[in-house]
Amino acid sequence: GEALLRLRALAGDRGDAMELTIPVFMRGMKRVSQGNIVLRGSEGETVVSLPEDAMEEGAVLDLSLAPTLTASLNESLKELIDFPYGCVEQTMSRFLPAVQVKKLLGSTKFPLAPEVSEKLERVLDEGLRRLYDFKHEDGGWGWWKEDATDPYLTAHVMYGLALARKAGVPIRSDSYERGLQSLSGQIDKEALEALPSLYRAFTLAGRSDDVVEKRIKAGWHQLQPSQRVQYLAALLNRSQKDRATLLLDELKKEVRTEGSAAWLQDDDAYSWWYSWRWSGSAVETTAMLLESQLAVDASDPLVSSLAEFLVRKRSGRWWNTTRGTATVVTALANYAAATGELDASYVARLSLNDREIGRYVVKNGKLVQGSPSLAIPMSTLKRGDNRVRLDREGREGAFYLSAQLGYFVPPESADRTPGLAIERRMYRLTPRQNAGEWRMEYVPLQSGEKLAPGDDVEVRLTVDNKEDMNFVIIEDRLPAGFEVRETRNDPRFASYSSYWDWYTHQERHDERMAFFLDVLPAGRHEFRYVLYPELAGDALALPASVWPMYVPSLRAESGLWQVRVER
Known part of the structure; x- marks a missing residue:
């Protein structure tokens, strides 16, 4: 929760006062x-x-x-809006459903909760600002501002911007045109498996390419269902309904059923919600198939069966990942708008x-x-x-x-996952200068050991993973009263340069540090940063944690760390 502190100073007939709200976290x-x-x-x-x-x-x-159904989707929209991080994918996972909802607001088919409605325009505005800021020099996008351009992220963003334009959202023409140029360049050089995603965005922007369509047609049977259904969307964007219908009829032969529910999934998708392939999970592939079937024939009995599968696979308020939730919310909103709901x-x-x-x-x-x-x-x-x-x-x-x-569980009850572990160690730092060069002395800190305000402490997070992992988050909780030291422009930490840029992205928050990696190869990896105490007292750092962004159930946590700060 929150604690409100009020301070007042009085001197005769004069005085001053202030209020300060500070967050209060559970010890768990x-x-x-x-x-x-x-x-x-x-x-x-x-x-x-x-x-x-x-x-x-x-x-x-x-x-x-x-x-x-539409009223129930408000909870999923809240989950996306309140997600604490904001890479390009997560920004799009807020932005795309907001665009879809904005398009439907002209009808009475999407009753929006007041707390979601209040945030809708802010989500659109902040999403666009962040996407413009994260755009790379070549006009494309990666997961973050600083990493390499990625074909799937570029396609994802351009699809969203094209959809927003159609919904009447003003889009900066320079960013849009540069994005189209990047999209076109990546279409020319990317492998077959990336083409359906790229071409879906390209056609939604009103463009087409006969050479691409010939390549996809020649390699059709090499593509997974999640890739084929994206090409169906591309054909529908081009108003090629007859061609799309033929391919849709072929793809429907691979649909699986259980009772009144039906779904489509890639051959190697390893759960309903997760897949190593972009948009390859069963819920995402089924959601995209639902949108294509709605566009071809909303009265087809398969429509209700696909929607039934999606609502069944909802886990609490969402579909376990930001991307999956955004894809499903968009598809179900279209389903409700196209078919109506029984009164x-x-x-x-x-x-x-x-x-x-x-x-x-x-x-x-x-x-x-x-x-x-x-x-x-x-x-x-x-x-x-x-x-x-x-x-x-x-x-x-x-x-x-x-x-x-x-x-909450006690901080001693850390999560354990076979094949994944994280360890946190702390070191007292003492800088020494010799002949104009700085070097650091490291002394291991034991839990409960005393520090003084201003003492520099190095945090070392060591991750052991037996298998390669994609899109990894490493999160470390800070003790109360501690701040992270900015080391990049401090000459004492010049030797730290080898620890600055090998990860994809880093974020510093009031109560935590977070590192992000596109790929974490199997092995042992170390992450370092420096913090220092500002306030005296007993402090506790909750366990650090590591998990793949799109498989949040695969999670490991460290032990806790306690310290006493005395002046």
């Missing part, structure tokens, strides 16, 4: 258990778990309920662990009784599985529930 590691109900029949249930080592303080079960009426009851906690009345697709969001405190929950259940009278329409149980 945040964990989340999520569940989801899509109620089309008379009953549905999901389970969220509160482990035995969960701390008493800070555990809350947040429930969100909605009578329509059903029914009564539903919400229960937790067999105790009724809410009654809901829906009339003509609108919630007229019952709170759309509930926060259930720890005192109402139990250790182990907590069963959330919906029962209703009537079978028309649907009722959507997302459950997110947030809790």
Whole structure:
């Protein structure tokens, strides 16, 4: 939460005062258990778990309920808007759904929550400013401002900018034209597997290339389903509906079904939500197929089956990654706009662990009784599985529930993952100058050892990974009262240059340091930075952590670190 400090100074009839709001963090590691109900029949249930080592303080079960699909997507939009980092992909994952929502706001088919509506224009404005700033000299984009241009990111950004233009969002013509030039150049030189993504963006911008289409046609059967469905979108962008329909009919032969749900996935996609290939997860590929099928024939029975799969694979408020969530939200928003939702009426009851906690009345697709969001405190929950259940009278329409149980575990309960580990060590630094050159003396610091304000401390984060990993985040929590030392322009740290630029990007926040890498090869890797205490007192650094951005379940954490600062 937050703490408000008020200071007042009085001197006779004169005085002054100030207020300062500071963040207050739990002495623990945040964990989340999520569940989801899509109620089309008379009953549905999901389970969220509160482990035995969960701390008493800070555990809350947040429930969100909605009578329509579009209303339920507001929670996913909030998740994207509040995501704490902002590489090009994550910026686009906020920007693209915002563009789509803006396009639909002229109708009554996308009821936007007030807190999302208030942020919509800001998301669009900030997204554009960040994309303009991150553009490379060659007109393309990478994951960050400082890295190499990437064909998939360039295609992703240009697709979003072209879509924004069509939605009436003003786009700077110089950035747009330079982006098209970069896109064209990459189309000429990239391998077959990158062409569908590049060409989808190229055609949405009103361009075409017969040579590219011949290359894709010749290599069609070498492409994975996620790549083929992007080429379908490119043909539809060119109004080549007949050609797209023929290829769509062929691709639909690879669709898999289970009950009323249907999906499409690459041969080597290793889960519903994750894939090493760009947009290769089952949820992303299925979402793109849904958009193509809507454009060809929205009345096809496959449409509802694809949408059913996507809503089933929602994990709490989102689809586990920013890119996957953005792709699915955009597709489901189009689905709702194209097909409409049944204006059903029914009564539903919400229960937790067999105790009724809410009654809901829906009339003509609108919630007229019952709170759309509930926060259930720890005192109402139990250790182990907590069963959330919906029962209703009537079978028309649907009722959507997302459950997110947030809790904290002691910092000693660090995550362990086979094949991935992170270790944090601290060293007291003493600079020595000899003959005009600086050198550092390093003395290992033990947890609990004393420091004085201003002492320099080197943090060494060592990551061991047995396999190559892509798009990795390394995050280190700072102790309260500590600041990160700026070493680049400090002559005492000239020897640090070898630690500055081998990672892709670095961010310094008030309470954490973060490093980002496009690729982390298998092996042992070290990351260093320097911090110093400003305030006296006992301080604790929560565990450092490492995880691949698009496989957040693969996570490792270090031990904690404690220190006493005395003047």
